[in-house]
Amino acid sequence: MEIPSTRGRPQVLVLPGGKPVSTAAARWWHLSQLRTALLTESLRLRLSGTGITVRQVRYTVRGWNGDVRSPVQDGLRALDEIRRRRPDAPIGLVGHSMGGRAVAHLAAQPQVEAVVALAPWWPEGDAALIPPGRRLLVAHGTADRWTDPSVSESQTEAARRRGVDATWQPFPGAGHFLLTRPGRWHELTADFLSEALAPTTHSPGGSREH
Secondary structure (H helix, E strand, O other): OOEEOOOOOOEEEEEOOOEOOOOOEOOOOOHHHHHHHHHHHHHHHHOOOOOOEEEEOOOOEOEOOHHHOHHHHHHHHHHHHHHHHOOOOOEEEEEEOHHHHHHHHHOOOOOEEEEEEEOOOOOOOHHHHOOOOOEEEEEEEOOOOOOOHHHHHHHHHHHHHOOOEEEEEEEOOOOOOOOOOHHHHHHHHHHHHHHHHOOOEEOOOOOEEO
16 A cells, blocks of 8 residues: 655746846846746646646846855745745755856755756856755756866766765757757756655555655
């Protein structure tokens, strides 16, 4: 006999890219926001039967802005909102480019269980902030000229050595903006989130079935 999982409905936050420095207001029509909106909607469709809720974080400004870490502050507010409403819900984070840096800085937050970094901007060893106990997927195009796939790969391997359940996925010939075979990026992300976060059932003997 199967016993339903008691975990809450999983929640996923998607964090867009941006600029290293900018205090200009973030607008929905900026390309970084539009690209991530396509990803967010694709994830909603692909995960519609899993019980996972997906939403995009709305940034206040466009830049990282040094020690201010503007997108991290926006992400913290979104996480606080989820935890107030659903204190038992596992949380997944998905970030592209600058958003990939932000999710590394948010990975140690309570209830976060899964992190996806797509073509992440990790200039300062940012993946070292992802603690053991999290599941991590890092995907990067090998032809990316905006952020460095070799840096992503080395930091993913370092995370694995620290005990993070980390997966590295290169996309041969793909660039930075998730435009080469976009469905493959979306599918990979959705499959990872479904496996990491979707409610499971337990048999009385303790085995898990997905």
